[in-house]
Amino acid sequence: MGSDALLCVDGVSMAYRARRGEIQALSSLSFAVARGEFVSVIGPSGCGKSTLLKIVAGLVRPSAGEAVLDGRPVTGPRADVGVVFQKPTLLPWKSVLENVLLPARALKLDMAAARKRAAALLDLVDLGKFANNYPGELSGGMQQRVGLARMLVHDPAFLLMDEPFAALDAMTRESLTLELQGIWLGSGKTVLFITHSIPEAVFLSDRVIMMSGRPGRVLKDVAIDLPRPRTLRTMGSAVFGDLCNTLRRDFMQNANHGNDTLPSRKSVGG
Numbered sequence: 001m002g003s004d005a006l007l008c009v010d011g012v013s014m015a016y017r018a019r020r021g022e023i024q025a026l027s028s029l030s031f032a033v034a035r036g037e038f039v040s041v042i043g044p045s046g047c048g049k050s051t052l053l054k055i056v057a058g059l060v061r062p063s064a065g066e067a068v069l070d071g072r073p074v075t076g077p078r079a080d081v082g083v084v085f086q087k088p089t090l091l092p093w094k095s096v097l098e099n100v101l102l103p104a105r106a107l108k109l110d111m112a113a114a115r116k117r118a119a120a121l122l123d124l125v126d127l128g129k130f131a132n133n134y135p136g137e138l139s140g141g142m143q144q145r146v147g148l149a150r151m152l153v154h155d156p157a158f159l160l161m162d163e164p165f166a167a168l169d170a171m172t173r174e175s176l177t178l179e180l181q182g183i184w185l186g187s188g189k190t191v192l193f194i195t196h197s198i199p200e201a202v203f204l205s206d207r208v209i210m211m212s213g214r215p216g217r218v219l220k221d222v223a224i225d226l227p228r229p230r231t232l233r234t235m236g237s238a239v240f241g242d243l244c245n246t247l248r249r250d251f252m253q254n255a256n257h258g259n260d261t262l263p264s265r266k267s268v269g270g
């Protein structure tokens, strides 16, 4: 990876101060993502995935270590990054179109061009007819799709996605997964994608990083050498099934390790 890395997460630890003492969310997490790569992160609930994403997005400062993006340490939100959060986080008093335009406004881009791009992106996520509606008039899944359009409106080189499809029905989820592969293929964009779904991670990714239970560390880093573009047929193939099964088995074995709410069990291996 070395010099080709767009993102380096280097020894990142995060302890939150909570009412009843500290919560150690991440522990010396290190990995790199190469320019143009699609990398997924999977891990049990509460292992620090969203914390990791917020640190890379520059919204949370780690207790130790740093994230370096394109050669510069991340110290705050950046123009070259697009983020979609686990919750849609739309402004309820602004229309769908205005919500999509938020990053363009914050970055003071040419608004005529941004409006065109926002309209095209709303079409892409099947919400062209809802541009002038308000978030409160949309379903959860529709709001999440507005978030996807907003992530792309300023054409960022680096996409950070936190379980973007979790609230969607299975059909929409499948079609947006294919859509995302299409957007990514040939765009040169780099993606860090967080998901609970092992098949989704395997389908989309060049690499899948598996995190331990809290405090989150890297347990496994698995290359997914399936040809592109991947199709629905890929999902039915034996090699796809084998990759999912192996990851699922590792996931089950490791899901509880490091989770301090359960009786402590020594983790196997390193």
Ligand SMILES: Nc1ncnc2c1ncn2[C@@H]1O[C@H](COP(=O)(O)OP(=O)(O)OP(=O)(O)O)[C@@H](O)[C@H]1O
Pocket: 016, 017, 018, 023, 024, 025, 043, 044, 045, 046, 047, 048, 049, 050, 051, 052, 086, 214
């Ligand atoms: N602002 C905060 N203050 C205190 N503790 C927090 C805060 N945000 C997260 N935590 C704690 O840090 C740990 C990791 O949380 P995080 O949201 O990063 O997990 P996650 O892996 O994204 O979980 P999920 O898969 O359920 O989304 C949890 O134990 C959580 O309670």
Ligand SMILES: [Mg+2]
Pocket: 049, 050, 051, 086, 162
């Ligand atoms: Mg999360």
